[in-house]
Amino acid sequence: MVLARSPDPDVPRAIIAAATRLFAAQGFDATSLQAVADEVSLTKQAVLHHFPSKEHLRQAVLGAILAHWNDTLPRLLLAAAASEDRFEAVFGELSGFFAADPDRARVVLREALDRPAEMRKLLRGPVRPWLEAVAGYIRSGQAAGKHHADVDPEAYVVQVMLFVISAVATASVMQGALDDDARARSDKELARIARASLFTPARPRGGALPTR
Amino acid sequence: MVLARSPDPDVPRAIIAAATRLFAAQGFDATSLQAVADEVSLTKQAVLHHFPSKEHLRQAVLGAILAHWNDTLPRLLLAAAASEDRFEAVFGELSGFFAADPDRARVVLREALDRPAEMRKLLRGPVRPWLEAVAGYIRSGQAAGKHHADVDPEAYVVQVMLFVISAVATASVMQGALDDDARARSDKELARIARASLFTPARPRGGALPTR
DNA sequence: CCTACCGATCGGTAGG
DNA sequence: CCTACCGATCGGTAGG
Numbered sequence: 001m002v003l004a005r006s007p008d009p010d011v012p013r014a015i016i017a018a019a020t021r022l023f024a025a026q027g028f029d030a031t032s033l034q035a036v037a038d039e040v041s042l043t044k045q046a047v048l049h050h051f052p053s054k055e056h057l058r059q060a061v062l063g064a065i066l067a068h069w070n071d072t073l074p075r076l077l078l079a080a081a082a083s084e085d086r087f088e089a090v091f092g093e094l095s096g097f098f099a100a101d102p103d104r105a106r107v108v109l110r111e112a113l114d115r116p117a118e119m120r121k122l123l124r125g126p127v128r129p130w131l132e133a134v135a136g137y138i139r140s141g142q143a144a145g146k147h148h149a150d151v152d153p154e155a156y157v158v159q160v161m162l163f164v165i166s167a168v169a170t171a172s173v174m175q176g177a178l179d180d181d182a183r184a185r186s187d188k189e190l191a192r193i194a195r196a197s198l199f200t201p202a203r204p205r206g207g208a209l210p211t212r
Numbered sequence: 213m214v215l216a217r218s219p220d221p222d223v224p225r226a227i228i229a230a231a232t233r234l235f236a237a238q239g240f241d242a243t244s245l246q247a248v249a250d251e252v253s254l255t256k257q258a259v260l261h262h263f264p265s266k267e268h269l270r271q272a273v274l275g276a277i278l279a280h281w282n283d284t285l286p287r288l289l290l291a292a293a294a295s296e297d298r299f300e301a302v303f304g305e306l307s308g309f310f311a312a313d314p315d316r317a318r319v320v321l322r323e324a325l326d327r328p329a330e331m332r333k334l335l336r337g338p339v340r341p342w343l344e345a346v347a348g349y350i351r352s353g354q355a356a357g358k359h360h361a362d363v364d365p366e367a368y369v370v371q372v373m374l375f376v377i378s379a380v381a382t383a384s385v386m387q388g389a390l391d392d393d394a395r396a397r398s399d400k401e402l403a404r405i406a407r408a409s410l411f412t413p414a415r416p417r418g419g420a421l422p423t424r
Numbered sequence: 425c426c427t428a429c430c431g432a433t434c435g436g437t438a439g440g
Numbered sequence: 441c442c443t444a445c446c447g448a449t450c451g452g453t454a455g456g
Binding site for chain 1: 443444445446447
């Protein structure tokens with residue numbers, strides 16, 4: 001009888017998921033390996049078996065988010081190329097990516113505050129192609145007169161990405177801050193700001209025009 | 213001969229200033245009282261003499277930022293009431309407040325991530341009158357046809373405030389992320405987005421219109 | 425304000 | 441020899 005368990009590939013995954021939740025809620029420094037271990041009912045040493053240091057665990061958490069990004073966004077970009085309304089497709093997928101798991105937004109925003117240099121590397125590296133593609137869409141929209149001529153395409157994309165991340169990350173602050181519907185109003189207004197600052201008044205396709 | 217120093221009111225101020233820098237850079241949990249003490253060449257126990265706990269020091273740091281806000285913004289609001297271009301006056305002062313000391317933006321953003329409930333209290337309390345006043349300006353601008361009818365005034369003000377704070381707090385991420393001028397481009401694009409998403413096309417006063 | 429400490433907990437590593 | 445851990449404890453440092 002062999003009682004030894006076979007290697008369980010879900011254990012590292014569960015550790016990463018727990019660490020993501022805790023890093024998002026409290027930050028990396030404020031989260032102990034013991035707290036991560038408690039979340040998955042393991043000892044601290046068991047966690048250190050899978051990730052030889054806390055730093056390795058941090059890299060794994062960021063890597064999982066980036067992998068998910070690389071998995072989701074390119075597909076969307078291809079769909080957007082065929083879509084009749086690229087803005088709604090791209091903006092919807094961008095905010096959908098972070099809204100699907102707000103912890104992603106919180107981890108990324110904390111990382112930007114704690115380690116700006118590493119965040120800059122992500123922008124210059126893995127995120128760059130996606131950013132350039134969307135900026136390219138805006139440039140062709142400008143050529144067609146669909147988008148404002150004074151939009152700075154790259155800066156616009158980076159800013160809107162930052163807005164979405166910040167809005168999702170701090171969403172709980174809005175919960176009832178203005179009124180009971182404050183979050184829904186804020187989400188809607190964010191989309192409106194992104195849209196209205198991009199499109200020229202005579203927007204060819206209807207649905208989101210001012211009602212007046 | 214009395215050699216004892218008279219109480220120095222600048223010591224607490226210097227401690228708050230040092231704590232603000234460290235909280236902004238590393239976060240509250242990752243900053244030790246010893247690190248704060250080292251910054252002002254005191255012992256940890258001396259810091260605890262002025263602020264009986266780390267929590268008291270945190271409250272003092274936030275209080276100093278809020279006091280500065282209450283000191284600066286109402287004055288601006290009165291000036292804006294008389295100004296010919298309220299948007300530039302209000303947006304300029306808002307971004308100026310945080311750009312004057314980016315640590316303010318970083319501390320506030322970290323606080324929003326770490327303690328959303330307390331941040332919500334600020335929004336519902338001390339920040340509320342300022343927010344309502346600016347929203348009121350937007351409403352009268354809408355009545356005059358100057359601003360888009362589908363702007364949600366309160367949501368717009370809160371979102372733009374969040375954008376400014378996030379942009380200032382993460383500014384170092386942008387340093388050279390796109391090109392050597394990335395930060396200046398981002399700042400300019402942020403102002404453009406806030407402006408273009410608010411004003412109707414036929415803006416009565418020139419200076420910031422699209423050039424085409 | 426300092427010296428001298430406390431209970432606890434930190435990230436990480438030992439042998440088995 | 442491997443994996444997947446365990447109980448115990450390392451040297452330092454946390455807030456107070």
